[in-house]
Amino acid sequence: MAVAELKKLDLYVHKSVCDDVLGVLQKVGCCEIISRTDDASREAPVMNERLQQIDGQISDIRFLLRFLEPHYKDPVSSLDRSLGERPIFSMEELEKLSAGTNVGDIAARMHSLESRLMAVRSEVSQNIGQLDLLKKFLDFPYPMEFLSCGTERVRGISGTLPVASLQGWKNAVESRLGKDTEIFVARVDEKDPDVWVTLLYAKEREPEAFEISSKYSLSRVEIPRNMTQNASDEIAVLKKRQDALAAEDAFIVRKVGEEAEKMVPAIRSLSDYYSSLRKRFEALDDSIVTEQTIALQAWVPVKAVDFLKRELLPFRDSIEMVLADPGEGDLPPTLLQNAKAALPYETLTKLYGVPLYGELDPTPLLAPFFFIYFGMCLGDAGYALVMIAGLLYFLRKYKRMPSSVKQFMHLILGAAVSTLIYGALTGSWFGDLVDSVGFLSFLKPIKNLFFVIDPMQKPMTILGIALTFGVVHLGFGLFIAFYDCLRKKDYMAAFCDKGAWITMLSGLLFLLGGAAGALPSVFSPIGKWMAIIGAVTVFLYQGRGKTGIMSKFFSGVLAVYGSTSYLGDVLSYSRLLALGLASAAVGVIINMLGKLSSGIPYVGWFVAILVVLVGHTFGLAVNVLGAFVHSLRLQYVEFFSKFYSGGGKFFSPLTYSSQYVDVTETSANS
Amino acid sequence: MEQYLGIMLSVLGAALAAGWAGAGSAIGVGIAGESGAGVMTEDPGKFGLVLLLQALPGTQGIYGLMTAFLVLLKVGLLGGSPLAVGIWQGLGICFACLPVAIAEYFSAIAQGKTSAACIQMIAKRPEETGKAVILPAMVETYAVLALLTSIILLNSIKL
Numbered sequence: 001m002a003v004a005e006l007k008k009l010d011l012y013v014h015k016s017v018c019d020d021v022l023g024v025l026q027k028v029g030c031c032e033i034i035s036r037t038d039d040a041s042r043e044a045p046v047m048n049e050r051l052q053q054i055d056g057q058i059s060d061i062r063f064l065l066r067f068l069e070p071h072y073k074d075p076v077s078s079l080d081r082s083l084g085e086r087p088i089f090s091m092e093e094l095e096k097l098s099a100g101t102n103v104g105d106i107a108a109r110m111h112s113l114e115s116r117l118m119a120v121r122s123e124v125s126q127n128i129g130q131l132d133l134l135k136k137f138l139d140f141p142y143p144m145e146f147l148s149c150g151t152e153r154v155r156g157i158s159g160t161l162p163v164a165s166l167q168g169w170k171n172a173v174e175s176r177l178g179k180d181t182e183i184f185v186a187r188v189d190e191k192d193p194d195v196w197v198t199l200l201y202a203k204e205r206e207p208e209a210f211e212i213s214s215k216y217s218l219s220r221v222e223i224p225r226n227m228t229q230n231a232s233d234e235i236a237v238l239k240k241r242q243d244a245l246a247a248e249d250a251f252i253v254r255k256v257g258e259e260a261e262k263m264v265p266a267i268r269s270l271s272d273y274y275s276s277l278r279k280r281f282e283a284l285d286d287s288i289v290t291e292q293t294i295a296l297q298a299w300v301p302v303k304a305v306d307f308l309k310r311e312l313l314p315f316r317d318s319i320e321m322v323l324a325d326p327g328e329g330d331l332p333p334t335l336l337q338n339a340k341a342a343l344p345y346e347t348l349t350k351l352y353g354v355p356l357y358g359e360l361d362p363t364p365l366l367a368p369f370f371f372i373y374f375g376m377c378l379g380d381a382g383y384a385l386v387m388i389a390g391l392l393y394f395l396r397k398y399k400r401m402p403s404s405v406k407q408f409m410h411l412i413l414g415a416a417v418s419t420l421i422y423g424a425l426t427g428s429w430f431g432d433l434v435d436s437v438g439f440l441s442f443l444k445p446i447k448n449l450f451f452v453i454d455p456m457q458k459p460m461t462i463l464g465i466a467l468t469f470g471v472v473h474l475g476f477g478l479f480i481a482f483y484d485c486l487r488k489k490d491y492m493a494a495f496c497d498k499g500a501w502i503t504m505l506s507g508l509l510f511l512l513g514g515a516a517g518a519l520p521s522v523f524s525p526i527g528k529w530m531a532i533i534g535a536v537t538v539f540l541y542q543g544r545g546k547t548g549i550m551s552k553f554f555s556g557v558l559a560v561y562g563s564t565s566y567l568g569d570v571l572s573y574s575r576l577l578a579l580g581l582a583s584a585a586v587g588v589i590i591n592m593l594g595k596l597s598s599g600i601p602y603v604g605w606f607v608a609i610l611v612v613l614v615g616h617t618f619g620l621a622v623n624v625l626g627a628f629v630h631s632l633r634l635q636y637v638e639f640f641s642k643f644y645s646g647g648g649k650f651f652s653p654l655t656y657s658s659q660y661v662d663v664t665e666t667s668a669n670s
Numbered sequence: 671m672e673q674y675l676g677i678m679l680s681v682l683g684a685a686l687a688a689g690w691a692g693a694g695s696a697i698g699v700g701i702a703g704e705s706g707a708g709v710m711t712e713d714p715g716k717f718g719l720v721l722l723l724q725a726l727p728g729t730q731g732i733y734g735l736m737t738a739f740l741v742l743l744k745v746g747l748l749g750g751s752p753l754a755v756g757i758w759q760g761l762g763i764c765f766a767c768l769p770v771a772i773a774e775y776f777s778a779i780a781q782g783k784t785s786a787a788c789i790q791m792i793a794k795r796p797e798e799t800g801k802a803v804i805l806p807a808m809v810e811t812y813a814v815l816a817l818l819t820s821i822i823l824l825n826s827i828k829l
Contacts, residue, residue, distance in 0.1 A: 071758070351800030459825055461817075547799045572811060580817040592739075592748060626729060629807040630814070636804055 002342075002361030004301045004335040004651075008034075009308075009325045011296040014318040018294050018535065021319060022280045022654075025296075027091070028653040029305040033335055034297040035286040051281045054274055060107035061271045067110055068260040068267070071253070081660070084400035087269070088662045094273040100288055101266060110259070117252045126247050127238050128222065134238070136196050138230035139183055144227040144234060146200055155203050157213060159220040160194040169216035173199060176212060196562050214661035243491050258328040268660035274655040283654055284562055298510045299651065335651035342367045346409035347404070352636055352647030362644050366635045367538030369413055373631035374415035376466070379455075380587055381423030387416035402660065415627075424450035426580070430616055431587020436595055455581055462577045470573030473634070476565065477642030478502050482644055496541040504534025505566060535560050569638045575630050583623040592617030679760030680745045683767030684738035687820070690772035691734020698782025705786035709793040715780030718797055719792050723785045726806040730778035733817045736766055737770045740824055753829055766823035777784030781809040 009031065013021045025031050076085050089097075104277065137144065137158075161169055173181055186196040197218065201209045213220070227234050288295040300308060305323065312319060326332045334354040336346050338361070345367040353362055354385035378384070392414045395406070422427065427447055434443045455462045478501055485494035508525025513519035515632045541553035544561035588614060598608035640646075687712070706720035741763055746753040755763070788802035 024820075288701060459821060464823075573813045574818050575811065578753075578814045578821070581821060582733060582736055582817065585740060589736065589739045622725070622732065624730065625725065629726075629803055630799075633804055633811075634808045637808070 001337060002338050002356055003359065003365060004337040006299045006332045006335065006651075007302055007305060007324060008326055008330065008332075009296075009298045009300045009322070010322040011298065012320040012322075013294045013296065014291055015294065016461060016529070017318045018284070021315055021478075022283060022311065023091070023457040024315075025298070026276065026280050026654050026656060028308055028311050029211065029653050030308060031300050032651055032653045033283040033286050035298065036288060036297060037309055043159070051285060054278050054281065057103050057274050058271070058278065059453065060103045061267055061274060064103070064110055064571055065264070065266050067114055068264050068432070070255065071257045072260040080398075083394070083405060084402060084662075085398065086400070086658065086660060086662045087265070088664055089269055089272075089274075090664050091156065091270075091273075091656070094269060094276075094661075094663070096264060097351075098273055099269055099271060103267075103270060104515065106263065106267075110256075113252055113256055113259075117256075120245050120249050120252070120546070124242060124249070127242050127245070127426070128226075129157075131235060131238055131242075133221070133223070134227070135211055135232045136186060138200075138235075140198060140231055142200070143230055144223060145229075145463050147198065148223040148227045148478065149227045150203065154200055155206055156198060156200040157196040157209065157218075157220055158223060159218050161193050161197050161213075161216060161218045163193060165216040166195055166197070169212065169218065170214045171196070171210070172216065176208055177201055177205055181209070196521055227540065231652040243349060251458055272657050272659055272661050272663065275659070279654060279657060295664065298654075301335055301651075303326060322453075324356065331649070334648035335649040336361055338363050338364060344407045344414060345370060347407050348632060348635065348648065351632075352640065352649050354645060356648040356649040359648070360480065360487075360644070362640065364481060365476070366639060369424065369469075369639065370631055371414055371418045371633055373576060373634055374627050375418030375420075375422035376576040377579040377627035377631055378415075378419040378583055378623055379422050379428065380428045380583050380623070381420050381434065382428070382587075382616070383583070384416045384420035384423055386620060387624070388413065388420065393414065410606075412419050412628075415631075419627075422580070425452045426584070427451035428584045428587065430612075431584060431589075431591045433587070433591050436588075436591045436605040455577065456584065459577060459581065462580065465574045466576035467570055469576065470638070471568040473573070473639055474642065475502070475506070477639045478505070481643035496537055500534045500537035500541065501532075501563075502564065503530050504538060507534055508563075509529030514610055524628075527607065535563075572638055573634065577636075578631055579623075579626055582626070586619045586623065590619060673754055674758075674783030676760030677747070678763050679746055679757070680741050680755055680763040681747070683764035684741040686764075686771040687741070687767040687774075688734045688738035691778070692731045692772040694775035694778030695728050695731030695734075698730070698778035698780075698785070699724055701779070701782035702727060702785035702789060705789045709750070709789055712793065714777055715718070716792065716796065719796065720789055722799075723789050723802060723806065726785050726803070727778045727781040729810060730774040730781070730813050733813060734774050737767055737817065737820050737824075739765060740821065741803070744824060744827075744829065755829060759827060759829060762827045763824065765828065768822055769819040769823070770815040774813050777809055777813040777816070781806045781813075784809055 011021075025033075051283040106342055116167075137147075145151060146154050149157050151492050164469070165190075168254050170183060170185075173183060180202040182200040184198040184200075199209060199213065212370050229237075283296070284294065287297070300323075309321070312321070336349065336354060342364040348366060348370060349361065349363045350353075391409050394401075395409055395413075401409075424447075425451070427445075429447060434447050435441050453461060474535055478498060482494055482502060485491070507527045507530025510519060510523040510525075511531060512523030514521055514527060538559050539556035545557035546552045546555050593615065594608040594612040597611050598604040600607055702724040706724050709716055710718055724757050742748045744763070745755050784806045792799055792802050
């Protein structure tokens with residue numbers, strides 16, 4: 001069975017070796033710690049202060065990475081890194097690194113740099129505002145002092161006034177305040193509905209000046225009190241200050257850049273180190289801690305038990321291991337175990353949701369169908385060649401890529417091989433590129449060598465094949481359900497539910513085949529009786545749980561009526577034809593557009609090449625997406641609905657975290 | 671007159687297929703895009719996933735284009751001389767385009783809405799991208815079936 005068998009490990013560890021033992025558990029990476037936080041017997045967490053300490057370090061590191069990374073020119077691109085191009089460290093090296101690096105000090109230093117930078121930048125933007133303001137006063141003949149704080153006798157206000165009320169305001173000022181004032185009006189801009197005005201007045205008339213101005217809705221602008229000289233002088237001072245600030249900004253940025261260059265790699269490694277430590281102590285937090293011992297609980301794959309025992313041998317005097325089978329109330333996680341050929345298809349199972357512990361793993365069951373369907377949906381040998389070349393390049397270039405990425409690439413590689421086969425059989429190489437481009441005609445014999453059928457010419461044949469695949473796939477799904485019921489010793493469900501459906505549906509198939517002349521006519525009566533027996537069994541079985549003759553009857557009828565859904569399910573496989581046709585036709589269209597554009601004088605050949613290249617790139621992307629999604633859907637919706645429900649939790653053992661670096665000595669969980 | 675009418679009816683069919691399917695895809699992709707922009711204001715790093723989901727309602731437009739090309743190829747309007755298409759044949763070709771014209775338009779919009787909802791889903795649960803891609807694909811089934819119907823109908827009309 002392809003869901004790995006797990007053992008429940010009770011591990012009692014003496015406090016003196018607790019850290020080392022946890023280190024080993026993390027190193028072997030095959031134990032999922034069971035959280036007992038909701039356990040009533042749990043005492044107050046003793047180790048929490050260590051966790052808090054690490055959290056402090058981690059938050060410092062997060063700050064440092066956030067602050068420094070934008071200034072860091074990474075020699076390794078993030079794509080390379082996510083594909084496994086990461087520096088390798090051992091845990092000892094990281095320990096040494098962390099001992100030699102005081103993250104707190106660095107963070108404090110960077111904090112002060114950051115706050116200086118912030119101060120500089122906020123002053124710069126403040127100054128820009130002041131400069132804008134001062135520019136409005138270039139025509140103002142007096143020092144700014146009058147407006148900012150006022151002199152002994154004279155004061156002023158300044159602000160914007162709607163153009164419409166300008167004349168009224170002027171008149172009002174002149175009539176009310178008379179000679180004690182002076183008015184400055186900036187040039188009226190035709191587009192601007194407001195005009196900038198300044199009013200000087202004798203200090204004692206201030207209330208009147210305010211009253212008039214607010215009546216004409218002058219919106220007053222406060223002039224900063226530090227502005228005392230003429231506007232042009234103030235501007236000169238500010239500009240000088242801005243230059244100094246810009247220089248300081250550049251200096252700080254350069255300094256941060258240098259620090260980033262020096263420290264980011266180390267900080268990144270430490271980020272992984274502390275995250276790893278955090279996981280380790282979280283495990284402790286999840287366990288029961290008494291005065292002298294720690295009681296850990298973990299799930300361990302049976303296959304890894306011996307290995308784990310060997311690794312823990314040095315501590316045999318201070319630990320006690322008890323292994324047990326999963327009990328009644330336990331919810332063990334699911335670890336999938338598959339042969340190498342089926343391994344890439346685990347990605348698809350995980351995408352849907354892994355099975356519950358002890359259930360069937362659908363991975364090897366869906367693998368061959370996905371392989372074939374993808375090929376039929378994409379169905380172009382040219383595209384397949386491009387995909388294979390690209391994937392092989394990536395797989396060769398990045399030897400250390402994470403296993404999930406590697407699996408996915410192998411999955412698509414397999415799908416591309418299938419596409420190559422189907423494309424060659426249907427004679428589709430970048431659509432009809434070989435036929436439509438004159439100088440490629442030497443490839444025709446190769447194309448014709450594999451050519452069997454053209455779906456464009458004989459769509460009904462391919463439709464028949466697609467629907468046959470549907471029948472086989474659905475039947476296979478039902479058989480798996482039947483087998484699964486037998487495996488669980490639920491004979492009633494096996495024979496009366498699944499078995500009856502199989503009988504009824506295959507009976508209907510025989511009946512249809514006999515009637516259509518595809519099968520010998522002797523199948524017709526056999527099919528008829530099989531269908532009737534199956535239908536009656538389904539009818540009786542479904543109704544048995546209900547009380548009352550009417551509800552028994554209706555639920556039975558409803559169940560038999562459910563057979564129509566199988567018709568829909570089978571027809572759903574017609575997408576294999578449609579998508580295959582679509583990618584072939586899109587290819588043909590692109591080639592035709594290329595051919596048409598080659599008629600343009602002088603540059604035609606160039607345009608044609610461009611159209612063909614861009615067009616096929618686009619076609620490849622769209623069709624790969626479509627082929628993936630639809631061949632997946634046939635698994636999830638049509639196939640899985642017959643026997644599979646997922647719902648498990650994926651096995652996630654205690655391991656090192658490796659966002660930036662690879663920590664070695666982690667043996668892959670086996 | 672008669673020979674032109676046949677051809678022109680075919681052109682009408684091709685135009686309906688490409689036009690309605692394209693319009694539907696435009697609306698669908700637009701709906702999904704609006705939702706995606708909202709998600710990306712929070713997390714620009716989701717661009718790849720959002721783009722993937724936004725692209726899903728775009729296939730209907732391609733199916734429409736494809737149908738139009740198949741029609742034009744059939745009546746010889748693309749490269750080569752137009753064939754003689756009778757009125758009844760032309761009308762048949764026009765009708766054969768209707769499944770694509772109708773189903774692609776509405777399914778693209780519906781798929782756009784589903785994609786938009788799924789984009790919201792991956793905003794909260796990026797690990798469920800696989801499921802988020804499947805839900806819009808459920809809608810596309812009917813677009814594929816309509817395309818299939820149109821292809822088979824076109825194929826069955828003999829010129």
